[in-house]
Amino acid sequence: MFYKFAKTVVHVILAIIGGRFQVQNKNKIPKAPFVVVSPHTTWIEIIYLGFALYPTSIHYMAKQELFKGRFLNWLMTHLNAFPVNREKPGPSSLKAPIRLLKNGKVVGIFPSGTRNQSNIQLKRGAVTVAYKAGVPLLPAVYDGPKTIKELLKRKKIIIRFGDLIHLNESSREQKDILEEKSTELLATFDTLRQEIKTMKK
Structure with missing residues (x-):
C-alpha cells in the first residue's frame, strides 16, 4: 500500500x-x-522505471548503506527495497532476490552504467539471480535528465525495453551460460542506447 501511495504522489509531482x-x-x-x-546512471532512472512497469511492483536491490537507521530502514523496506553488500557481493546476496522471484515477484537490479570489471561482475550477478530462480531477464535503458536541474528543464524522458533474455538452458555448463548471457546483456544495453539515439536524430 505504501509503495502504491508513494508512487502516486511522486508521479504527480514529476508530471x-x-x-x-x-x-x-x-x-x-x-x-x-x-x-x-x-545500467544505473541516476536515481531518477529508478523512479521512472517503476512508472514504466506499474502496476507491477519492483523489489529493488539497494546498497546496504541506505538502510542505516530506523527511519531509513523502515522507508526502504516499505518501498520494496532490500539490502545487499555491493562492495563484496557473495552467495548470501542471492538469497533475498531468488526468494522474491520464487514467490512470483519482480526484482530490479541496477548496476552502474560503465563497462569496468566490477560492474561487469554486478551485471553477471543479475544474470546469476535470474538463472538460479528460473526466470527471464528484461533489459531496459533510461534516456533523460540526470539531475534535478536537468529535470526542471523538462527534457524528454525515455525508458526503452529490450527483448527478454532467457536462461532456461540445461545442456551446457552453468559457467558458460552465465558468461554468454552477461555478454548478451551488455550488448543489449548498447543496442537499446543506439536505437534511442537514432530515433532522436
Missing part, C-alpha cells in the same frame, strides 16, 4: 515539474516473475 515521459517496447514486458536490469 508537474518533469518533461514528457515515453515508454518504448512496453509489449516486451512479461508477466511476473522476472528480473529487470538497467
Whole structure:
C-alpha cells in the first residue's frame, strides 16, 4: 500500500515539474516473475522505471548503506527495497532476490552504467539471480535528465525495453551460460542506447 501511495504522489509531482515521459517496447514486458536490469546512471532512472512497469511492483536491490537507521530502514523496506553488500557481493546476496522471484515477484537490479570489471561482475550477478530462480531477464535503458536541474528543464524522458533474455538452458555448463548471457546483456544495453539515439536524430 505504501509503495502504491508513494508512487502516486511522486508521479504527480514529476508530471508537474518533469518533461514528457515515453515508454518504448512496453509489449516486451512479461508477466511476473522476472528480473529487470538497467545500467544505473541516476536515481531518477529508478523512479521512472517503476512508472514504466506499474502496476507491477519492483523489489529493488539497494546498497546496504541506505538502510542505516530506523527511519531509513523502515522507508526502504516499505518501498520494496532490500539490502545487499555491493562492495563484496557473495552467495548470501542471492538469497533475498531468488526468494522474491520464487514467490512470483519482480526484482530490479541496477548496476552502474560503465563497462569496468566490477560492474561487469554486478551485471553477471543479475544474470546469476535470474538463472538460479528460473526466470527471464528484461533489459531496459533510461534516456533523460540526470539531475534535478536537468529535470526542471523538462527534457524528454525515455525508458526503452529490450527483448527478454532467457536462461532456461540445461545442456551446457552453468559457467558458460552465465558468461554468454552477461555478454548478451551488455550488448543489449548498447543496442537499446543506439536505437534511442537514432530515433532522436
